Amino acid sequence: MKDNQNESGERLQKVLAQAGLASRRHAEEIIEQGRVQVNGEVIRTLGTKVRPGDQIIVDGSLLKMPEKKYDYYLLHKPTGYITSVTDPQGRKTVMDLMKGVPQRVYPVGRLDYDTSGLLVLTNDGELAHRLMHPSYGVEKTYRVEVHEWIPTQVRQRLEKGVELEDGKTAPAKVQEVIQKSQGSRPCYEITIHEGRNRQVRRMFKAIGYPLTSLKRIRFGSLRLEEKMAPGKFRPLTTLEVQKLRQEVELK
Incomplete structure (x- = not known):
C-alpha cells in the first residue's frame, strides 16, 4: 500500500479508537509497534489515512467497525x-x-x-x-x-x-x-x-x-x-x- 497521508480518509489511529480497540494514544503505540496491517501491508507511520473498504488487521485479527447510526x-x-x-x-x-x-x-x-x-x-x-x-x-x-x-x-x-x-x-x-x-x-x-x-x-x-x-x-x-x-x-x-x-x- 502506498503512503496515503495526503489522501482523503480517516487517520488510522482514530479509526482504531473509534472501533473501541484502544484509546487514541494507545492506538498510536500499537501502530508504531508494527501490529497493524492495512490491505496486507504493515503500517508504522502515524497519520496514515484509511478509507471505507480498507482491510485493517490488528494482531492477526480483522478489525470490525461498529455500525454507525445516521440521523x-x-x-x-x-x-x-x-x-x-x-x-x-x-x-x-x-x-x-x-x-x-x-x-x-x-x-x-x-x-x-x-x-x-x-x-x-x-x-x-x-x-x-x-x-x-x-x-x-x-x-x-x-x-x-x-x-x-x-x-x-x-x-x-x-x-x-x-x-x-x-x-x-x-x-x-x-x-x-x-x-x-x-x-x-x-x-x-x-x-x-x-x-x-x-x-x-x-x-x-x-x-x-x-x-x-x-x-x-x-x-x-x-x-x-x-x-x-x-x-x-x-x-x-x-x-x-x-x-x-x-x-x-x-x-
Missing part, C-alpha cells in the same frame, strides 16, 4: 433564520430549531435568511455531499410570488436559461400556480438542479420580476407537507432515506 431530518425552515451551525453575528440559525435531537446534524445546502421551506439535516456526510454536488442533478422546486403576472414569452427565458453574472443558468421548469385566496400575488413554481448562491432570486430579477417571497417545497424525492408549520421538523422515514440514496447512486 436524517426534514425541517420547515422559517424566514429569519440562517442555514448555519453557528453565526458570529449572533443571528438565529436553523440549529436553534432542532431542539431534542440526540445527535449533532448539519444542514444540507443552504436556504437564505429571507427564504423559507424544506431543509434536510443529517450527519451522513457522504449523502449530504452527493445531494449538494451538481453532477448528481438533484432537482429542487421553489414556490415564488411576484408583484405582477409574468407573460409566457418572458417565463420561457427562465425555461431556456438566463444569463447571470456567473454564467448562464441551466434550463428550468416553470409553471403558474393558481392560488385560492383573493388578492394573492401571482405565484409560480420553478424547478432547477443547480445550487448557485441566491440563484432563483437572481433569475427572476434578471427577467425584470423580482420576488416578493421564496419557499422551497421540494428537494429531490422529498416534498414539504402543507400541514407542517414553519419551525417544525420530523425524522425522515426509512423509505424516504432509501429514495434519496438511490437518487445519488448510494447503496
Whole structure:
C-alpha cells in the first residue's frame, strides 16, 4: 500500500479508537509497534489515512467497525433564520430549531435568511455531499410570488436559461400556480438542479420580476407537507432515506 497521508480518509489511529480497540494514544503505540496491517501491508507511520473498504488487521485479527447510526431530518425552515451551525453575528440559525435531537446534524445546502421551506439535516456526510454536488442533478422546486403576472414569452427565458453574472443558468421548469385566496400575488413554481448562491432570486430579477417571497417545497424525492408549520421538523422515514440514496447512486 502506498503512503496515503495526503489522501482523503480517516487517520488510522482514530479509526482504531473509534472501533473501541484502544484509546487514541494507545492506538498510536500499537501502530508504531508494527501490529497493524492495512490491505496486507504493515503500517508504522502515524497519520496514515484509511478509507471505507480498507482491510485493517490488528494482531492477526480483522478489525470490525461498529455500525454507525445516521440521523436524517426534514425541517420547515422559517424566514429569519440562517442555514448555519453557528453565526458570529449572533443571528438565529436553523440549529436553534432542532431542539431534542440526540445527535449533532448539519444542514444540507443552504436556504437564505429571507427564504423559507424544506431543509434536510443529517450527519451522513457522504449523502449530504452527493445531494449538494451538481453532477448528481438533484432537482429542487421553489414556490415564488411576484408583484405582477409574468407573460409566457418572458417565463420561457427562465425555461431556456438566463444569463447571470456567473454564467448562464441551466434550463428550468416553470409553471403558474393558481392560488385560492383573493388578492394573492401571482405565484409560480420553478424547478432547477443547480445550487448557485441566491440563484432563483437572481433569475427572476434578471427577467425584470423580482420576488416578493421564496419557499422551497421540494428537494429531490422529498416534498414539504402543507400541514407542517414553519419551525417544525420530523425524522425522515426509512423509505424516504432509501429514495434519496438511490437518487445519488448510494447503496
